Amino acid sequence: MSGIWGKNLRVSIFGESHAPAIGIVIDGLPPGIELDMENIKFQMNRRAPGKSKMSTPRGEKDEFEILSGYFNGTTTGTPLACMIRNADKRSSDYENIRKTPRPGHADYTGFIKYAGFNDYRGGGHFSGRLTAPLVFAGAIAQQVLAGMGVVISAHAQSVAGIQDSRFEEVNVDKDLIERLKASELAAIDPAKGELMKSEILKAREELDSVGGVVECIAMGIPAGLGDPFFDSVESRLSGMLFSIPAVKGVEFGAGFEIANMRGSKANDEYVVREGRLSTKTNNNGGILGGITSGMPVVFRAAIKPTPSISQTQSSVDISSMKEVQLKVEGRHDPCIVPRAIPVVEAAAAIVILDMMLEGRQ
Numbered sequence: 588m589s590g591i592w593g594k595n596l597r598v599s600i601f602g603e604s605h606a607p608a609i610g611i612v613i614d615g616l617p618p619g620i621e622l623d624m625e626n627i628k629f630q631m632n633r634r635a636p637g638k639s640k641m642s643t644p645r646g647e648k649d650e651f652e653i654l655s656g657y658f659n660g661t662t663t664g665t666p667l668a669c670m671i672r673n674a675d676k677r678s679s680d681y682e683n684i685r686k687t688p689r690p691g692h693a694d695y696t697g698f699i700k701y702a703g704f705n706d707y708r709g710g711g712h713f714s715g716r717l718t719a720p721l722v723f724a725g726a727i728a729q730q731v732l733a734g735m736g737v738v739i740s741a742h743a744q745s746v747a748g749i750q751d752s753r754f755e756e757v758n759v760d761k762d763l764i765e766r767l768k769a770s771e772l773a774a775i776d777p778a779k780g781e782l783m784k785s786e787i788l789k790a791r792e793e794l795d796s797v798g799g800v801v802e803c804i805a806m807g808i809p810a811g812l813g814d815p816f817f818d819s820v821e822s823r824l825s826g827m828l829f830s831i832p833a834v835k836g837v838e839f840g841a842g843f844e845i846a847n848m849r850g851s852k853a854n855d856e857y858v859v860r861e862g863r864l865s866t867k868t869n870n871n872g873g874i875l876g877g878i879t880s881g882m883p884v885v886f887r888a889a890i891k892p893t894p895s896i897s898q899t900q901s902s903v904d905i906s907s908m909k910e911v912q913l914k915v916e917g918r919h920d921p922c923i924v925p926r927a928i929p930v931v932e933a934a935a936a937i938v939i940l941d942m943m944l945e946g947r948q
Contacts, residue, residue, distance in 0.1 A: 740759060741931045892922070
C-alpha cells in the first residue's frame with residue numbers, strides 16, 4: 588500500500604469513504620507555526636460536498652480534529668495527525684456493486700489487487716473522499732509557503748469543452764486570486780463560468796457527467812529547486828497530481844501545444860524586469876531541466892467526467908462471469924472540477940513545500 592509520500596515533508600493518508608473516519612499524518616512540519624484555523628476551515632469548505640447542485644448532496648462538513656503535533660497554539664515539530672469523521676454515509680447504496688464493478692471506477696482493479704478484501708462502499712480508499720485530508724495538509728502548506736513569499740492559485744480552465752481564459756504567463760493579479768478562491772467554480776471570465784455551470788446542471792438532468800481542466804499557478808518560487816533526472820519538479824508534481832482520483836493528464840507551461848511551435852517561439856527569451864532576470868514568455872512553465880527558473884510554475888490537470896452516473900450501463904457479475912446491466916445508486920457529483928480546484932492547489936502546495944524545506948532541516 589503506497590499511502591506515504593514525501594522526502595522532507597512526509598504525509599500519510601488513511602481511511603475509506605464509508606469508514607468511521609479519514610485522516611492524514613504530516614511529518615516534517617517545522618515547530619512554532621501558528622496555524623490559521625479559520626483559513627484551514629475555509630479551504631476545507633471549498634472542497635466539501637453538498638454546497639450546490641453542482642456537487643453531490645452528501646452532507647459532509649469536513650470538520651477536522653487535530654490529534655497530535657499541535658500544542659499551545661503552535662506546531663510542535665512532531666508528527667501532526669488530523670482526523671475527519673465520515674458523518675453522512677449510505678452504505679446500502681453500494682450492495683449491488685459488491686460483485687458488479689462500476690464502469691470507470693477502481694472496483695474491479697481494487698478487487699483484483701486486494702483479492703476481494705477491499706472496501707467497496709463509496710469507492711473505499713480509492714474515493715475522492717480521501718482528498719479531504721490532502722486539502723487539510725495543503726492548507727497548512729500554503730500558510731507556510733505564504734511566509735516564504737509563495738502564492739498558489741487555481742481555476743477551472745475548461746469544463747465540458749467550454750474554455751476559460753488562461754492565467755497570465757508571467758504574473759497574476761492578487762485581486763483575481765482572492766476572487767477565484769471565493770468562487771465555487773473559479774473561472775477567470777465570469778461569463779464562461781456561468782456557461783460551465785449550465786453544462787454541469789444539464790449533464791445532471793440527463794443523468795450524466797462532464798469533465799474539465801484545472802489550471803494552477805505557483806508564484807514566488809525561487810530558482811534552483813528540483814533535481815534532474817528522476818527528482819525533477821515536473822516528476823514530483825506529476826506524481827502527486829496523478830494521486831488525485833480522476834486526474835488523467837498533466838501538462839506544464841504551453842504543454843502539448845509546445846510540440847507544434849518552432850524553437851524561436853517556444854524558447855522563453857531572457858529580459859531584465861524590475862532589476863531581476865525574467866523571461867518574455869513562460870512556455871516552459873517556470874521549469875527548465877527539471878529545475879525551477881524563478882518564473883511562475885504553471886501546469887494544468889485534466890479531470891475526467893465523474894464515472895458514477897445514473898444511466899444504465901453494461902458490466903459483469905464477477906461471481907458468475909455473466910454480463911449484466913447496472914444502474915449506479917448513491918449520491919454523486921455531475922462534475923468533479925469545482926471541488927478538485929482546492930485539491931490541486933493543496934497537492935501543489937505539499938510538493939512545493941517539500942522542495943522548499945530541502946536543506947532547511
